[in-house]
Each structure stands twice: as structure tokens, then as C-alpha cells.
Amino acid sequence: MKGTWIFNNAPLITAGGAVGGKDEKNGPLAAYFDSFFADDVTQANSYEEAEGFFLSRAAQIALNKASLSSGDIDLFIAGDLMNQITSATYTAAYLNAPYLGIFSACATVCEALAMGGLAVSSGKCQKVLVGSVSHNKSAERQFRYPNEYGSQKPPTCQKTATAAGALLLADKGQGIMLESVTVGRVVDYGINDPLNMGAAMAPAAADTICKHFSQTKTSPADYDLILSGDLGKMGRELLFDLLSSQGYGPGKQRLKDCGLLLYGEQKDAFCGGSGAGCIASVLAGYLCNLLQNRVVTRILVAATGALLSPNWVKQGNTIPCISHAVSLRVGDNNA
Amino acid sequence: MKGTWIFNNAPLITAGGAVGGKDEKNGPLAAYFDSFFADDVTQANSYEEAEGFFLSRAAQIALNKASLSSGDIDLFIAGDLMNQITSATYTAAYLNAPYLGIFSACATVCEALAMGGLAVSSGKCQKVLVGSVSHNKSAERQFRYPNEYGSQKPPTCQKTATAAGALLLADKGQGIMLESVTVGRVVDYGINDPLNMGAAMAPAAADTICKHFSQTKTSPADYDLILSGDLGKMGRELLFDLLSSQGYGPGKQRLKDCGLLLYGEQKDAFCGGSGAGCIASVLAGYLCNLLQNRVVTRILVAATGALLSPNWVKQGNTIPCISHAVSLRVGDNNA
Numbered sequence: 162m163k164g165t166w167i168f169n170n171a172p173l174i175t176a177g178g179a180v181g182g183k184d185e186k187n188g189p190l191a192a193y194f195d196s197f198f199a200d201d202v203t204q205a206n207s208y209e210e211a212e213g214f215f216l217s218r219a220a221q222i223a224l225n226k227a228s229l230s231s232g233d234i235d236l237f238i239a240g241d242l243m244n245q246i247t248s249a250t251y252t253a254a255y256l257n258a259p260y261l262g263i264f265s266a267c268a269t270v271c272e273a274l275a276m277g278g279l280a281v282s283s284g285k286c287q288k289v290l291v292g293s294v295s296h297n298k299s300a301e302r303q304f305r306y307p308n309e310y311g312s313q314k315p316p317t318c319q320k321t322a323t324a325a326g327a328l329l330l331a332d333k334g335q336g337i338m339l340e341s342v343t344v345g346r347v348v349d350y351g352i353n354d355p356l357n358m359g360a361a362m363a364p365a366a367a368d369t370i371c372k373h374f375s376q377t378k379t380s381p382a383d384y385d386l387i388l389s390g391d392l393g394k395m396g397r398e399l400l401f402d403l404l405s406s407q408g409y410g411p412g413k414q415r416l417k418d419c420g421l422l423l424y425g426e427q428k429d430a431f432c433g434g435s436g437a438g439c440i441a442s443v444l445a446g447y448l449c450n451l452l453q454n455r456v457v458t459r460i461l462v463a464a465t466g467a468l469l470s471p472n473w474v475k476q477g478n479t480i481p482c483i484s485h486a487v488s489l490r491v492g493d494n495n496a
Numbered sequence: 497m498k499g500t501w502i503f504n505n506a507p508l509i510t511a512g513g514a515v516g517g518k519d520e521k522n523g524p525l526a527a528y529f530d531s532f533f534a535d536d537v538t539q540a541n542s543y544e545e546a547e548g549f550f551l552s553r554a555a556q557i558a559l560n561k562a563s564l565s566s567g568d569i570d571l572f573i574a575g576d577l578m579n580q581i582t583s584a585t586y587t588a589a590y591l592n593a594p595y596l597g598i599f600s601a602c603a604t605v606c607e608a609l610a611m612g613g614l615a616v617s618s619g620k621c622q623k624v625l626v627g628s629v630s631h632n633k634s635a636e637r638q639f640r641y642p643n644e645y646g647s648q649k650p651p652t653c654q655k656t657a658t659a660a661g662a663l664l665l666a667d668k669g670q671g672i673m674l675e676s677v678t679v680g681r682v683v684d685y686g687i688n689d690p691l692n693m694g695a696a697m698a699p700a701a702a703d704t705i706c707k708h709f710s711q712t713k714t715s716p717a718d719y720d721l722i723l724s725g726d727l728g729k730m731g732r733e734l735l736f737d738l739l740s741s742q743g744y745g746p747g748k749q750r751l752k753d754c755g756l757l758l759y760g761e762q763k764d765a766f767c768g769g770s771g772a773g774c775i776a777s778v779l780a781g782y783l784c785n786l787l788q789n790r791v792v793t794r795i796l797v798a799a800t801g802a803l804l805s806p807n808w809v810k811q812g813n814t815i816p817c818i819s820h821a822v823s824l825r826v827g828d829n830n831a
Binding site for chain 2: 164206207210234236250251253254272281282297346347349415471472475483
């Protein structure tokens with residue numbers, strides 16, 4: 162069963178922190194965020210440094226909710242979209258905890274949960290903090306063009322969220338069970354347009370979700386919600402068709418996309434939100450809230466990442482993508 | 497015991513693959529490499545793509561030695577220095593296996609061993625392939641200046657290796673025991689010169705090595721060799737002094753640096769080799785050979801990474817560093 166790990170002693174998500182910027186504050190999920198920065202620079206010296214502030218604040222909020230200090234943490238696992246994941250490193254320095262840096266683009270938070278789940282379920286760690294972040298302005302100028310240039314965008318593009326999410330995994334306490342994870346493989350359908358990520362990533366999401374169903378012997382009906390993150394409007398349509406063609410048609414109401422949830426009908430979000438902080442903040446805020454309040458009892462979250470670098474695309478290569486999925490459920494907790 | 501994981505059921509390194517370029521072929525460790533590319537481009541379309549070829553070949557060699565195909569692998573964990581770790585992704589696509597991308601700069605291979613060791617020792621995986629790679633020409637033009645510019649370098653700088661190393665971790669078989677790992681934290685001594693990485697990274701190595709000794713109740717005398725990677729000449733001196741000042745003076749003969757081992761007295765290597773592929777190839781080739789032939793029976797390998805991005809430094813920030821250590825020993829193997 163290559164790729165899927167079922168945790169019999171399920172690690173628990175005992176706290177989360179979701180931090181957004183001003184556009185996220187104006188979105189439909191605003192009530193589920195813990196904190197907002199009033200502007201994109203947040204008194205930092207650069208957008209890149211500000212991105213580190215977002216993740217550090219999300220991490221601190223998760224710790225505060227669990228009444229822990231950073232010294233209580235056995236391990237911090239995080240990543241982001243910046244070259245050499247500097248925002249995650251900034252936060253690791255802030256926390257001063259053992260740190261593993263990771264990268265799977267917008268799928269980073271699910272990779273972090275997979276690794277953190279393994280660390281807790283194996284007994285090597287008791288408390289693991291995971292997180293990821295993105296910043297619209299630092300991502301745009303790194304991957305595409307600085308927003309200040311005012312360049313036109315096609316309707317297929319997505320808006321990188323200025324947001325961060327952090328989650329605390331623990332071996333005991335009250336929380337949401339991380340019952341299994343499915344680690345994805347690289348899927349490349351030959352898309353080479355970095356302004357059409359939904360199309361590039363949907364096949365990776367389908368590959369991992371189908372593998373998850375097959376290897377855990379579940380089907381879409383076993384989940385209240387199946388969430389991709391972040392495919393946007395077009396990518397979600399493609400994912401729906403791909404799943405249906407594999408015999409796993411989820412029903413349109415059951416399949417949601419975190420990028421669509423974050424910004425709703427905001428016009429300048431184009432096809433929807435994206436970025437490593439989009440799904441991380443939606444998961445740490447909105448989705449954890451739904452589970453804690455038993456609005457839903459079991460969900461599958463399949464984060465998707467486009468593993469391109471700007472150079473890679475300029476050199477004529479297509480965009481390799483990946484998706485990692487985590488299954489979360491409410492239930493009896495460990496003592 | 498935050499940061500150190502002792503594996504009672506130690507995962508085994510059952511095979512390794514070490515691939516180098518022409519400068520590595522002219523170095524003192526040439527006999528321990530499995531394969532060399534005749535030139536830096538290796539029939540690829542770019543240095544960046546060539547870097548992917550190096551890691552793919554190292555991975556394939558490790559698989560061949562273990563008589564496995566990529567379909568036998570439960571998990572591939574890898575990273576490199578390129579923005580968005582495209583070389584690791586390239587290799588993950590080649591292997592078509594479940595993939596977790598990681599980044600801790602030149603400490604990547606030890607982070608991969610830590611995570612892979614956890615995956616195997618927990619029973620979730622039976623066979624995990626890990627690796628990392630660097631390429632002198634792609635790294636120079638990304639982090640400093642293209643070599644073609646012919647810019648002058650100060651004597652403190654190090655030479656990024658054009659090399660890759662891959663290691664196969666398994667739950668049973670004949671191999672070298674991964675008995676414990678120590679995950680480091682971010683250490684920043686305020687160095688802001690990206691041409692003096694040895695000084696920036698030595699304190700991180702000292703922090704992790706001292707933590708390892710303390711948490712595993714060992715001392716330098718318990719190890720035949722203590723290897724840093726890659727601090728170079730000056731960094732090694734600093735590390736020696738830092739360890740001695742903490743009461744863990746290793747003796748000069750016991751403390752080696754992978755960057756110094758790789759190039760020996762090659763003049764254009766300045767302070768020594770560096771890069772995520774330097775320690776990875778030295779470990780997969782030379783060090784595994786020493787252990788297999790019982791020239792040494794127990795070694796501590798502390799890989800060091802400078803977690804900077806060029807932007808981060810240009811924006812006036814100092815260089816955050818990290819070190820992850822793995823303890824390897826020969827011994828009775830599992831059945």
C-alpha cells in the first residue's frame with residue numbers, strides 16, 4: 162500500500178492558528194480567521210519578511226490556544242513558496258525548535274501533516290507544530306511579475322493568498338483525529354502555462370484521491386466533504402470529471418476547493434485563491450471549526466502543489482504537480 | 497529529549513549511489529564514486545536539467561545495487577539547492593514513487609535520512625530512497641554569479657560540488673545501521689557574507705553535535721569519525737574550537753569535513769567543497785565504504801545548511817543556518 166499510512170493511534174490536531182491579510186478579511190471565511198494584519202507589509206522591511214511575520218503569528222496563536230510555549234514543541238515542520246523557503250526558516254528561528262523544512266508548493270501543509278503525523282504516531286514526538294504560508298506580493302514578483310507593474314492576467318489565473326495556517330499535532334488531548342495520509346507522486350500532464358495552474362494540478366489531485374480511496378477501501382460517500390486546495394473554478398471542474406471517470410464521482414456538493422472557499426465571488430480572485438497559505442489557513446480556521454462543531458465528521462483534504470520554478474518553465478519544461486491528502490475525523494480521543 | 501530520535505529497530509542503509517562530475521573525478525575520493533558524467537551538461541538542455549540527471553542516476557544506481565525497481569520503493573525523500581527544488585522533483589517524476597520534497601540546503605541528505613529513518617522504523621514504509629544533489633554551475637548562477645562572468649572570489653568561499661548521492665533505507669537486509677538522528681534548530685550568528693559560509697554554519701554544527709552527545713549520552717570518543725558537511729577549512733577550525741569550548745573536544749584527527757575530503761588540495765576549491773551533493777555523495781560513496789569494510793565502525797555525520805536565499809541577503813538579513821546529524825554504525829543486522 163505504497164503512499165498511504167493509516168494511523169491506528171491517530172495523532173490529534175489540538176489547536177490551529179489562521180492569519181490573513183486585508184483581502185482575506187473581506188472574504189466569506191473572515192469569521193474563521195484568528196487574526197488579520199491590517200496591511201501587506203505589517204511593519205516589516207519587505208514583503209518577504211512580512212511573509213515570515215504571518216507564519217510566526219499563526220504558529221504563536223496555535224501555541225497560545227494549546228497553552229504551550231515554543232519550548233514545549235518537539236518539532237516544527239513548515240515550508241512556503243519563497244526560494245529556499247525563507248519564511249518557514251524565519252519562523253523556525255522565532256520558535257527556536259527542532260526544524261524540518263519542506264517544499265511541495267501549495268501542498269506543503271498536507272506534506273507537513275503527513276510527516277508530523279508520522280513523528281507523533283511513532284512515539285518519537287509528543288507535540289509537533291506544522292504550518293505553511295504565502296504572500297500575494299512576494300509570490301507574484303517571484304513567480305510572475307511584481308503587482309506594481311499592473312500586468313494583465315488571463316481568466317484562468319488564481320490569486321495567491323496572503324495568509325498563513327499552523328496546526329498543532331499531539332499524541333493526546335482533545336482534538337481532531339488525523340486518521341490517515343496519502344503521499345502523492347509527481348504527475349505532469351504537459352501543461353506549461355504558469356497562469357493556468359488549476360489545469361496543471363487537477364490530474365495530481367485525482368491521482369492521489371483515487372489512490373486514497375483505493376488503499377483505504379473508502380469511497381466519496383464515506384466523507385462529508387472532499388476538499389482540494391487549490392484548484393480554483395476550472396481545476397475543480399476538471400477534478401470532478403477525472404474522479405467521475407475513475408468511478409469515484411463525488412457529487413458536486415461534496416467536492417469543494419479551498420481556493421474558491423477563501424475568496425467566494427471576489428472578482429479579482431479570478432479562478433480562486435491559491436498559495437501555500439490558502440489551504441493552510443482554510444484548514445486551520447474554517448475546516449477545523451466545522452469538525453470541532455461537528456458540522457462535518459469526516460473530511461478528506463487533498464492539497465495540490467505545482468512544483469515549478471520560474472526558470473524551469475522559461476527553459477521550456479512543463480509543470481510537474483503533486484497532491485498529498487489527509488483524512489480528518491472527529492471521534493473519541495485518546496486519554 | 498527534543499530533537500534526537502534513537503531507533504531501537506534501526507533502519508538499514510542497504511545501498512548507495514554516488515555520482516560526480518569531472519572535478520570530483522579528479523579528487524581524492526574518485527575511487528569511491530559509482531559513476532561520473534564526462535561534462536557538466538550531460539546532454540541536458542541546461543545546467544538545471546543536468547542536475548536532475550545527476551540525482552536520477554544516483555537513485556537508479558542505489559536501486560540497481562539493491563536489485564530493486566522504482567516500483568518497489570515506498571517513498572522517495574529528496575531536495576536540492578535549486579529554487580523550488582526542481583532537481584529533486586525531476587527525479588521524483590523519473591521514479592514515479594510517492595515523494596516528499598524537503599529543503600535544508602546542504603544539510604538536506606541528513607534531513608532526508610531523519611525522515612526516512614522515521615518512516616522505516618515506524619513500520620509505515622519498508623523501503624525508502626533518499627537523496628540530494630547540487631551542481632556547481634546552476635548553484636553559482638543562482639546564488640552568486642554565473643561562472644562565465646569570471647568574477648573573483650575571496651579565499652573564504654567554497655566550491656559547490658557537481659555531485660549527487662542516494663541512499664536506500666530498508667527495514668531488513670544487510671546494511672549500515674541508522675541508529676539515531678538529531679534534528680537541529682536554526683542558529684544565526686549574524687554572518688551576512690554568502691562567500692563565508694563556513695563561519696556562518698559552524699555554530700549550527702556545534703549546536704547539533706553537542707545536543708546529540710548530550711541527548712544520546714555519548715562523547716566524541718564513542719565515534720571513530722565525526723564529520724561535518726560542509727564547513728571547509730575555516731569552518732572546521734571554528735567547529736573544533738566551539739566543540740572544545742563546550743567540553744566536547746573531538747581531537748583533530750577525529751573531526752573531518754566532507755567538503756575537505758571531496759577535493760583535498762585542489763586549489764580552485766578554495767576552503768573546500770560544499771553543496772547538497774557534496775556530503776550526499778561522500779556519504780553514499782566513501783563513508784558507506786569505510787563502514788561496510790569496517791575501517792570504521794561508528795560515525796557521526798552532521799550535515800550543515802545555510803538557509804539563505806539571494807533575496808534574503810540582499811535585503812540586509814543575516815544567514816540562518818541549521819545542522820542535522822545522523823549516527824551510523826556497523827553491527828548485527830536484522831534478519
